[in-house]
Amino acid sequence: MSNVAPTIDPPSSPINPSNSTICENEDECSKPALVTCHHCPKRLCLKHVIVHNEINIIRTYALSDEINCLTHLLSKLDCQQSVDNARKKLDAWKENILADIERTYKYYSSEIDELQNELNQRVDIFKESQKSKMSVLQTQLAALQKVGEISQQQLSPIERDLNQLRQCLESVRCEICIETTDISCNDLINAHNIFSYDRILPNNTLMQSYRKLSVENCKRFVSSKQNESILWSDSRRQLHYIDNKFHNILITLPPITNNPTITASTLLPYHQTNIKDAEILDLKWCPSAEVFFIVFQRHLYSYEPKTNKFTQINLTRHKDYPFRCVCFLNDSSLYISYCVYGMCIELWKYPNNNNSNVNIPVKRWDRLANDKTEWVSHMDTNIASQIGLLIRTSTSVHTRLELRDESLVLLKQIHLNDDFVDIFYPFRLNQWFIKSLSGKYYIYSVETNTYDLSSFEFPLGLQEYGVNSIVIGSGQNELTLCDA
Structure with a gap:
């Protein structure tokens, strides 16, 4: 900062005294104004110019002190505190990670x-x-x-x-x-x-478990072979998920509302009219989308374990018929069987461009059975692209297991001597595990068209798990893992 000297006006000519002016200081001063002050700026006498100049000098000291303060503040400005804080945070993170490790x-x-x-x-x-x-x-x-x-x-x-x-x-x-x-x-x-190993010899040896999973009042279950996980429901209509580390987790189902009685109830098997809307009718795994399917009478939901998310599958039920069971074939073929006399099955594509609104079915088989009293109570598929249908009738306890292709063309019927199929489960390429109405357990081979008594029982079902294992529903409170 430079100090600017006041400008001194030339003295008034004594010949022309009328040109002189009076000092313009704030305090009255009768002295003539000789210079223009650079502080005010006013025309002041010499005395008041010196006073005003001293004010500016004092102000420079104040400004200099302010500069010194700012200089001191600047000297204190560094990143050390920030570094110390960062290191403390890093050290805390390190300790947490080491403890976690x-x-x-x-x-x-x-x-x-x-x-x-x-x-x-x-x-x-x-x-x-x-x-x-x-x-x-x-x-x-x-x-x-x-x-x-x-x-x-x-x-x-x-x-x-x-x-x-x-x-x-x-x-x-x-x-x-x-x-x-x-x-x-x-x-x-x-x-x-x-x-793992390549099994060559017949698969009807006695199963010995290597792990037992505790499940309370299990009603049905399904496994994901590729993800080594299990979804199961209990008698209280609760859903549970067992991950690949065998953590058993209770998951919350979305609210299922009860709707008025279905108008087509006269066409339904007698027992279906007593099923509540919140009751789970079927569980299936969809490999292509990596989601589980949960089937209710009027609703379909998918459950994605990775995100723990339920998504309702929005599709229009044919004639407002209730759902009974579903199965998946190949990458995106979803077969839905309605609980109605005469056997009504639809083919849908899922997932459809990652959209839960599936729109319209690809095909519908309405009145698939010649006998109008027949209906499908269970369906499943194997990796040979065969669809198994368990067909019941309202007129007798007789049931039959039919194997059909992807167009639902009949391939063969499986009959048990002096017995009837109660439920079945696909296994690998060409075998089906069958539980009969009399409580016997069989293994049916598509390749040889023969069935043999199973060396073990599976009252609550059987599912493939991982590379070589199976999950056996050995009781209401236990699932058993074995090498198959």
Whole structure:
């Protein structure tokens, strides 16, 4: 800042005294104004110009002091406090992460111990099963050696079975697999067993469980083979979800309103009129959309485990008929069976451009049965694109299981000698597990068109789970996991 000197006016000419003026200071001053003040600015006498100049000088000191204060403030301005705060926050985050890592490490260390025990149990079960089969083959060979005369025809079955055993043993994977990510977090780490093999020999051996899941008053369940999870409902119309870490979670269903009686009730099987709207009729897994389907009498919902979200599937029911059951075929084919005499089934596409409004069916089979008293109580599909229909009639207890193609063209009917099918479950490519009305359990082979008594019971159902496992509904309070 530069100090500007006041400008001094030239002295008035004594010859012309009328040109002089009086000092314009705020206090009256009769002295002549000699200069123009740079503080006011006014025309002042010399005395008051000096006074005003001192005011400016004093002001410069005040401004200088203010500069000094700002300089001091500037000297104190740095990022150290911010750095300290950031480090404190970082250190706190580090301690939390380390604590989480330690907790996660202890959890999965214990999990590995449990997986080891389980894997040892499964290996022992498998080894005993294979030893038994090898013992049978050894006995057959010993018998032939004892006779002494051996034909190639006698050796061929033994060689074939031995070759199948060799293929099975060579395909075994027996290990504990732990998967990690760069960030150690419980949600980003998973530990699980891999125990898979190519099954060749007939699948009717005694099932031995490697894990039991507690379920209270289970009424029905369905599994996701690819995600290794289970959705099940209980007798109180509550829904539960078991994730791949076997956490059993109660999930809240959306409110289901009771509607007036269906106008077409005269066309329904007699027992359907007593079903409440909030009762779950069917549960299915949709592989293409990775959602579970929950079927009520008048509503369809999907449940996405990843987001824990329910979505109502908005479609118009044909003639206001109530739903009975559904099944999925291939990527997006949704078959819906209505609970009506004469068998009415519709084919829909789901998902449809990620829209829950499915619009109109692709096809409808109205009056699929010749007998107007027949209706479909259950339906399911296998990976061979076959659709199984359980057909009941109002005139008798007789039931039948029909296998149809994707156009619902009849492929074959499955009959039990002196018995009738009560429920069925698809298994892999060409087998169906069947529970009969008399309480017997069978395994039907599409390939051989034969059925055999099952070595185990599945009163509440059977579902595939993971690579080689199945979930057996062994009772109302227990689900059993076995290698199949």
